[in-house]
Amino acid sequence: MGVPLEGVRIAAVARGASIEEAAEGAAMAGLGQTDDQGRFTLEDIPPGRYSIAAGRLDLQTYYPGTQSLNGATILTVTAGETISGINFVLNNTSFGRSPGSGTTRITTLIPVRVKMEKGGAVPISADGKFISLRLESTSGVITIPIDGVSFVVPGPVATDFRVSVEELPDIYEVRSIAYGPTVIPQGIFRLSAANFPTIAAAPTPATIALPPPTGTPNTEAELRAALTALQGGTTIANTSVIVFSVNPLKPAATPPSMLSITLGEIERPAVAGVRVSGKATATREKRRVYISGKPGVVFTDGSFEFRDVPPGRHLIASTGNTRPMAAVLVVGDKNLDGIELNETVLLPDDARVPRNPMPSGNVAPGTIVPLAHISGIVVEEASKAPITEGEIQVRSGDSFRAVSIDSTGHFEFSALLPGTYDLRLQIFGHTTVGPTVVVEDKNIDLEVTSRRLY
Numbered sequence: 001m002g003v004p005l006e007g008v009r010i011a012a013v014a015r016g017a018s019i020e021e022a023a024e025g026a027a028m029a030g031l032g033q034t035d036d037q038g039r040f041t042l043e044d045i046p047p048g049r050y051s052i053a054a055g056r057l058d059l060q061t062y063y064p065g066t067q068s069l070n071g072a073t074i075l076t077v078t079a080g081e082t083i084s085g086i087n088f089v090l091n092n093t094s095f096g097r098s099p100g101s102g103t104t105r106i107t108t109l110i111p112v113r114v115k116m117e118k119g120g121a122v123p124i125s126a127d128g129k130f131i132s133l134r135l136e137s138t139s140g141v142i143t144i145p146i147d148g149v150s151f152v153v154p155g156p157v158a159t160d161f162r163v164s165v166e167e168l169p170d171i172y173e174v175r176s177i178a179y180g181p182t183v184i185p186q187g188i189f190r191l192s193a194a195n196f197p198t199i200a201a202a203p204t205p206a207t208i209a210l211p212p213p214t215g216t217p218n219t220e221a222e223l224r225a226a227l228t229a230l231q232g233g234t235t236i237a238n239t240s241v242i243v244f245s246v247n248p249l250k251p252a253a254t255p256p257s258m259l260s261i262t263l264g265e266i267e268r269p270a271v272a273g274v275r276v277s278g279k280a281t282a283t284r285e286k287r288r289v290y291i292s293g294k295p296g297v298v299f300t301d302g303s304f305e306f307r308d309v310p311p312g313r314h315l316i317a318s319t320g321n322t323r324p325m326a327a328v329l330v331v332g333d334k335n336l337d338g339i340e341l342n343e344t345v346l347l348p349d350d351a352r353v354p355r356n357p358m359p360s361g362n363v364a365p366g367t368i369v370p371l372a373h374i375s376g377i378v379v380e381e382a383s384k385a386p387i388t389e390g391e392i393q394v395r396s397g398d399s400f401r402a403v404s405i406d407s408t409g410h411f412e413f414s415a416l417l418p419g420t421y422d423l424r425l426q427i428f429g430h431t432t433v434g435p436t437v438v439v440e441d442k443n444i445d446l447e448v449t450s451r452r453l454y
Contacts, residue, residue: 004034004107005090006036010040011053011054012029013062029050037142050075051072053072054090055091059091061091063075064088067094078398078399080352081319085286106197106249107153107155108153112261113258114263116264117264121300122146122147123146123263125287125289126167126298130288131146133151134163137159138160139157139159155191155193156196157191158191159190160189163259170266172264175262175264176260179258180258192254194253195255195256198250199249199250272308273309273310274336275305275306276331279340280298280304280320280325281320285322289306289318291306292315293350293351293354295352311332313330313331314330314331316328316339317347318341325342325344326347327340330363330368330369344415345394345401345413345416348396349396349397369441372439372440372443375411376411377411378392378448380452388405389405390426390430391405392411393423393424393425394423395423400424418439420439423446429452431453
């Protein structure tokens with residue numbers, strides 16, 4: 001129906017276990033349910049590899065929308081990270097726990113627009129946190145990202161609402177909020193029943209045609225699920241058509257007006273240091289960014305900014321839902337713009353721990369120092385013969401990335417920030433422990449040995 005579902009079971013399914021265990025729920029590392037906006041949060045998930053599942057335990061839908069665990073997207077959870085934007089449509093056969101399944105829910109949309117006072121991109125993360133919009137009433141609280149387009153409000157209700165901006169850094173402030181043409185200094189406005197759709201009094205007959213029988217075992221289950229999902233449904237012909245009645249929604253008499261929020265920068269006295277800015281991503285992906293472990297600001301256009309940056313050699317790290325990005329930058333006494341970050345395999349465990357910059361050495365200010373590579377060959381400890389199968393992992397803290405060992409025994413991890421990394425082996429019948437490597441500016445070539453256990 002295209003509406004948010006409330007009360008749907010959501011779980012993080014550990015992918016280190018067997019598919020059979022996952023199907024029985026034994027491999028669930030986190031469990032929750034959707035709120036009245038269909039939104040969910042799973043917290044305190046141990047680092048590891050997971051798929052996200054929704055709905056009935058025996059017929060779950062896995063992100064991004066499959067009922068096969070083998071086809072589910074695998075998310076890698078690292079310590080301290082937040083993975084957002086896991087949005088997908090629940091398959092009809094996964095219904096079962098939602099108290100609203102098969103019923104018409106009345107909601108209205110309040111459109112939202114956030115802009116900067118003098119134009120430009122809107123900040124979406126700062127101080128290591130994502131900025132959000134909060135809508136509060138006696139019915140509860142709804143939050144959306146600052147670049148969200150609307151609030152979905154359940155109803156009908158007649159009550160006051162208050163909108164505010166959460167986690168806005170102290171270099172910005174809310175200059176004005178308007179509901180439609182009316183400025184609302186306290187962010188308070190009112191909705192009434194006229195702002196919500198209504199259900200028509202007379203039902204309207206409708207039909208739905210089922211796909212032709214496929215001869216597969218799923219056909220009967222699909223038909224049962226369709227009949228269950230449609231209240232009052234009856235089948236005619238050879239069960240290829242379902243006839244049912246619906247009470248269509250009538251549009252709201254007065255649709256809600258748009259919420260317009262204007263932000264502005266606060267002028268501050270000059271302090272020591274310079275401004276560093278650049279591009280963290282070419283997409284609208286939600287990201288956070290750090291320089292020498294200190295958080296900066298990321299904007300809706302994918303750009304980032306740091307202020308009051310002291311001279312020296314700095315590590316820049318950017319985290320998001322996809323691969324992290326990084327750079328090593330030498331800062332002097334002038335602002336630096338247009339800094340490009342590169343994809344990296346893994347960030348050091350302390351990339352978000354504040355520290356003093358390293359000395360610049362003989363490198364000129366404004367220089368982006370190339371990221372180092374770790375490469376090498378894996379050999380048998382006794383024979384020194386190359387091992388031509390398995391994986392090798394690079395680890396930092398609880399996070400890791402793995403690459404396959406090629407047919408000549410070689411491997412490579414590219415573009416690593418300076419830091420300490422551990423190598424681990426995943427080779428059948430061999431030891432797993434590898435060396436600890438300290439990465440600086442130069443590429444590292446290794447011979448990694450592994451002892452056969454049997």
